Amino acid sequence: MILRSLAASTALILALPAMAQQDDAAVREVASTDIEAARLTETVRTLASDQFEGRAPGTVGEERTIGYLIGRLQGLGLEPAGEDGTWTQKVPLLxxxxxxxxxxxxxxxxxxxxxxxxxxxxxxxxxxxxxxxxxxxxxxxxxxxxxxxxxxxxxxxxxxxxxxxxxxxxxxxxxxxxxxxxxxxxxxxxxxxxxxxxxxxxxxxxxxxxxxxxxxxxxxxxxxxxxxxxxxxxxxxxxxxxxxxxxxxxxxxxxxxxxxxxxxxxxxxxxxxxxxxxxxxxxxxxxxxxxxxxxxxxxxxVVQSQNVLAKISGTERPQETVVYGAHWDAYGEGQPDELGRIYRAGANDDALGVAGLMEIARAFKAAPAPDRSVVFAFWTAEERGLLGSEFYAANPIFPIEKTVANFDLDILQTAGLAKDVILVGKGQSTLEDDLARFAAAQGRTVSEESLPERGLFFRADHFSMAKRGVPVMLMMGIAGASDLIEGGKEAGQTWVDDYTGRCYHAACDAWGPEWNLAGAVQDIALFRDMGAELANSDDWPEWKDGSEFKAVREESASVRSAE
Ligand SMILES: [Zn+2]
Missing domain, CATH: 3.50.30.30 (Glucose Oxidase; domain 1)
Known part of the structure; x- marks a missing residue:
């Protein structure tokens, strides 16, 4: 399936009222996309292996991670998008x-x-x-x-x-x-x-x-x-x-x-x-x-670290960018857990997000080149306070005011196909309307995050971009209980409770044969679809009235309307 025809077929599907119903068969069918679970698994198992020592910024684990990411991106045929034609942006950390x-x-x-x-x-x-x-x-x-x-x-x-x-x-x-x-x-x-x-x-x-x-x-x-x-x-x-x-x-x-x-x-x-x-x-x-x-x-x-940046140049308006992000860093070495594991390797948080970006990049490369540029950002030091993305947003390589949207993958559910997708930050931007439309095309609905008082919207890398006015969307599997095909909301909540209670930021955040990535594939495909539509349009998503970030975006409105 190519990306442009996907957007067209979405409109067709939306015209059919039957698709608004919850239909397990439809959900199952849509899940077979060109985002492949086996490839996600391979990337996660590599990055979360002991060889990468838990991917702490400034360590040998970072060196190996950066080398691996660049190798993968070269293999996918992407272009470097870092400083001075390189694949990286140096991020000095205090x-x-x-x-x-x-x-x-x-x-x-x-x-x-x-x-x-x-x-x-x-x-x-x-x-x-x-x-x-x-x-x-x-x-x-x-x-x-x-x-x-x-x-x-x-x-x-x-x-x-x-x-x-x-x-x-x-x-x-x-x-x-x-x-x-x-x-x-x-x-x-x-x-x-x-x-x-x-x-x-x-x-x-x-x-x-x-x-x-x-x-x-x-x-x-x-x-x-x-x-x-x-x-x-x-x-x-x-x-x-x-x-x-x-x-x-x-x-x-x-x-x-x-x-x-x-x-x-x-x-x-x-x-x-x-x-x-x-x-x-x-x-x-x-x-x-x-x-x-x-x-x-x-x-x-001062610790020297790096963001990794790659792009697919747009054919019509290359200076306009759709940015996908995930963080490559994790928590490095710690005290051994009961299984003797010393590395807190963040298999899900966020090696899985990194794997998702690689799959999205692969899907984009398989389609005709987009009108706008698509940037893939692998941030450092998210776990130290969103610092890699903050450094980029303060020292952007592509103009912030022409950054169309930022999609961030940070923790995906590994419990299988879901009938819904969890929206973080309801009421913030028109991207939530796009999310609902593309979810419907997958036969899914949108559910709101379960604990909005925790402010997850302000606590992942997309937020560094939001502060500067870029409309953003976060996919975070622990934001609420997914309504799983197998076991419904209850099973979704069990997964969230188990992950956050036992494994979040701990050595237990490791890959296991019980991982079922069918739901993660849905979520990654959803973000791919949303970004593909924007990359082939001249639309600018907007902050909704009442959003804290609408005013800062509007300051640069003339730059976007001058097309
Ligand atoms: Zn994370």
């Missing part, structure tokens, strides 16, 4: 680690409250200096710290944060709202918005020149306990940035709920009352009349 602090304290009036790290306060730094220090900086409570013009919401009201420490509430303003409260539903209800993510809060504080940012921890709002907060032990990762792009934050992190209660009470304020006020549009930042001091020794190393 790895700063805090040592034992000399001091961490609040001062209010004449009184000093010493804090213990990491019990009362947990921080890290993204600055490459020898010391991370804040000396008597004024603290300001900024509520949820949201600046959302598309929602007519601004918690800052012009408050100057330069040289100050901003104190944030976790999650977004309607997370704790009761039914009937004015803010209820303004930020997606229990669905997390970008404004609820801790990454957003640190970025917003830095945009405003703050020297420190602290989020008040609360388990429900964060989605995890303090044990998760403190588990990195003062380590952090970032891409190496130019001096002018460095964050203004010397320290960023969290304070425990108890620490926050005391901080506010000592200042004669009530955290509960102020938290309620922060759920209103009229909220204004509150000076805490308290200063913050801390000093930590820092050791930093």
């Amino acid at each position: 790895h700063p680690r805090l040592g034992t602090p000399d001091r961490v304290a609040f001062q209010h009036g004449g009184a000093t409250t010493s804090l213990s790290f990491p019990e009362d306060i947990y921080v890290s730094t993204l600055q490459p200096s020898d010391v991370a220090a804040i000396d008597g900086a004024p603290m300001v409570f900024v509520g949820y710290g949201v600046h959302a013009p598309e929602r007519g919401w601004d918690d800052f009201k012009g408050t100057d944060l330069k040289g100050k420490v901003a104190v944030f509430l976790v999650n977004d303003p309607d997370f704790h709202a009761e039914d009937g409260e004015a803010v209820a539903g303004e930020f997606g209800g229990r669905t997390m918005t970008y404004y609820g993510r801790w990454t957003y809060k640190f970025e917003e504080a830095a945009r405003r020149g703050a020297i420190g940012a602290l989020i008040v921890h609360e388990t429900a709002g964060a989605g995890y306990g303090w044990n998760v907060i403190e588990s990195p032990g003062g380590e952090n990762y970032d891409v190496v940035r130019q001096p002018e792009d460095l964050t203004s934050l010397a320290l960023q992190g969290w304070i425990s709920g108890e620490t926050a209660d005391k901080l506010f009470a000592d200042a004669g304020l009530d955290l509960a009352d102020l938290s309620e006020a922060a759920r209103g549009k009229d909220f204004r930042p509150v000076d805490l009349d308290t200063s913050f001091s801390a000093s930590f020794p820092v050791t930093s190393e």
Whole structure:
């Protein structure tokens, strides 16, 4: 089947009402495509083998992985799309680690409250200096710290944060709202918005020149306990940035709920009352009349890593790109598990996504060359905080404003054919309408992710592109329970629970003979179909009204309409 005829046949199928029904036979039939499970398996077993040592950035495992990927891409007949005609883009990674602090304290009036790290306060730094220090900086409570013009919401009201420490509430303003409260539903209800993510809060504080940012921890709002907060032990990762792009934050992190209660009470304020006020549009930042001091020794190393990039050049508009992404990195070496396995090789996360990209590339090469270019990006350091994709998005090889869409494969279900596909990030972009249309062509329906409050949409590599305005779509098999042909939703949930409970980021994420890739083949074929249509059209997918990312895309609208 060639790609152009596939799009045409989709329209035909959609005209038949019978296809809207759930039909197991139809699902089975559509699953036999030119994406081949056996080839996926071979790629996964290779990349997850001990020879690749768990594919940690900066290790010999990386060297072998990069060599393998380039070899495969050359074999498929793709063109290099990295720097200077090569297959790679160098990604220098910064790895700063805090040592034992000399001091961490609040001062209010004449009184000093010493804090213990990491019990009362947990921080890290993204600055490459020898010391991370804040000396008597004024603290300001900024509520949820949201600046959302598309929602007519601004918690800052012009408050100057330069040289100050901003104190944030976790999650977004309607997370704790009761039914009937004015803010209820303004930020997606229990669905997390970008404004609820801790990454957003640190970025917003830095945009405003703050020297420190602290989020008040609360388990429900964060989605995890303090044990998760403190588990990195003062380590952090970032891409190496130019001096002018460095964050203004010397320290960023969290304070425990108890620490926050005391901080506010000592200042004669009530955290509960102020938290309620922060759920209103009229909220204004509150000076805490308290200063913050801390000093930590820092050791930093720079790890050299690489993204791998390949392309199929478009014949009509080669400067317009459809970008497929998956991350090649995994967790490297760790403590042996009960089977003695030391490598956390991410067979599913994300060797399977990499294998999917190879299959999509193979399918594209078997079809006539597309009108637009199709780029295949194999990102590094996703597991360190989406860093390979972040580096690319900050230093793009193809113009971001002419990047049509980004499709990301990161963990696929291995439990067999499904009657549905899981949508992550409902309401964000018109790509979800394309997803529904192409799923219907496979005889499948779309189900929403099961825990939108976890904000998966903001937690994989596609998000680096979304932040810069590129419409994105993520395929992530753990986003919800698939409605499996064999066993339905219940069996789908069992698979998700087993994978996330036992194997996620552990040595157990290994290939096994029980893997049934028929469902993964469906999902990969679906993304191939969506990208093939875009690569052969002059359509530009768009963010929907209310999306946090619509405004940034619209800034470059003239570049796209100038065709
Ligand atoms: Zn992953």
